[in-house]
Amino acid sequence: MSDDSIPQSDVIDGAPHPRLTEKLIGQSAAEDTFLTAFNSGRLHHAWLINGPRGVGKSTLAWRIARFLLAQPDDDGGMFVDAAPTPTNLSVPVDHPVARRIAALGEPRLFLARRPYDEKSKKLKQAITVEEVRKLKSFFNFSAADGGWRVAIVDAADELNTAAANALLKILEEPPEKVILLLVCHQPARLLPTIRSRCRELRCVQLNETELDGVLAQAGFEASQNSLALATLADGSAGQAIQMLGADGLKLYASIVSIAARAPGLDRGAALTLANACVGKAAEQKYDMTLRLFATFLARLARHGALQPSTVIEAAQGEASLFAKLAPNAAAARKWANLLQEITSRSTHARAVNLDPSSVILDMFLKLDETARN
Template identity: 55%
Template sequence: MSEENDRPDQAPGAPHPRDTTRLIGQDHAEHAFLEAFASERLHHGWLITGPKGVGKATLAWRIARFLLATPDAGEDAGMFGAPPPPTTLDISPDHPVSHRMAAWAEPGLACITRSINEDTKKLRNEIVVEDIRKLGKFFGLSAADGGRRVVIVDSADEMNTSAANALLKMLEEPPARTTLLLVSHQPTRLLPTIRSRCRILRLSPLGPDDMATALAQTGIELPQNSDHLAALASGSVGAALRIAALGGMEMYAELVGLLASMPRTDRARALALAEAAAQRNATDKFELLLNMFDILMSRLARTGATGEAPLPEACINESETLRSLGGNAQKGRAWAEVSAEITARTRHGKAVNLDPASLVLDTVFKMQETAAR
């Protein structure tokens, strides 16, 4: 393995998944893998699915470390028989495999992510067939630690068609003693034949207590009102880190303030949002702003459907604003419909490279129109 300067498999401000040795709140998935390992019928392909930021990549790296450091069941059988099967994926940080993985020097592991385009020197938007074909050389190297190899693809959703077909051939005819771990946020985007050749490990959003523990583990300084952050992140540690790093809590509070002025619209606030979205090199913040719009309209629709604003609040005075503009079933349906319309318009606008500021203003005016109804 070799480390790249720009890693698409690492959330902004968060440690890389290989360095997050403890996985919070996903014991069921770990136990399912350990049961398969102990059965001596370990499947060669595993599809690790669930929402973004709940620990899928962390689990993949934990499994990889475990497989490369743990002999097969029965391999260590001595005069007193084989030792009991492992009950945890934990591997000591002092183990040689842990040291090699920390140094990106483990010969039995290959990690496939979006790569740098040698012509443009920029990170590609997808995993290309050349990235998958590199595995041929990896499989051809001499085996280490008894011949076991592990491949992590993060994320498999980002493979283009040629890359997906190349990986499918490996799943159909897997090299001996090889385990492929596919991280997938949206498994429906994968070829059905890829899904059918993998065992699935599903991870779930984290509850409030697990979220607090997982965020504390990252070592980042959390905002004062962590309840607001937890509400916006919806059980995803990765989302929480991204929101905190890019000022998402402030964005959301500004959107709620803008919504509170409707059906009249505070044009100065709307223009300030639009101008911020149009700044050079602000792509990540623009994407996060669109996500904050989605969250706001989703919470509006939920308020109408249930008659109560979601708790905890995602910012100060949010509940009052949501009840005012989305407090009954009819209003909730209207916000759900406009949310779907805005998502489609935004997707089209991005596809034709519409100015980000225009997209933001268009979204604000659609919200104003809905509030006026």
């Protein structure tokens, strides 16, 4: 299997790898925080880059890595003039460091991520202790040309227990001129001792305009309903890209259309959607259906709890459906309980490889039953 064909755990299918993304959109506050620390001369050795999935955390990590590795080595000012104070993290794409990083050929950079298992021909489920041991060996060697050394761990919440403990030892006694960048989707899954040794960089959800900009930069055409896409993707470019690849807006509209009949399920329409999720070629659609069904229930429960005066519709007729099915807080609790049940059942179904059509049809039946009660 060629390197290009090996799956990568730190990239979203259909999107360019974050190291190849030149511009970061929507995370100026996080960039400014890091730049201020750098310019102060008191740069923390470990940074926890956290926030929702798909909002640019990995892109930020790679921008920081390029920025640090492109800095001139400090020789005390004896032979060259002091470098001007940087005002942003941008490094030209034709800079030697940027070119080496794009090719994963920069010797002062280490990337720890879930490795590919040649035996199973799949990515491993966790970052293993062997990967962190490689990181320790990397730090034990002095860079030939001096300057910073940078390690990116993507994602830190995918470290197994042994790997997390090994990383903690590095964080406790970091080498000089080393920066560790820990990309993290769920900080609560990290050891508290790891979190306490890192400075936080928080990445936030993207608004509609920012999301459009990210998608355009990634080579996607503008969506005809960008507001609905931003709403369902919850401000995540990663989720938006996955939705575009699976025709998610149309799929969500189908879910809303079927739910609009509740109580009184249109079994034919539900069965048609369920059968479309069967087979290996339909795995992406199955995953997206499960995700969007959960999104629908979450939006339904949130409407009942908050009773907003206006509803941003992600599908036609959604506002009137919410008003019918979730008119008060009591209804909100019913839908929240169903969401919890459906999430648990779908996770179990994936684990034991149950028939997708049965799983989807059962979800609609549960929705109809809840609407009746």
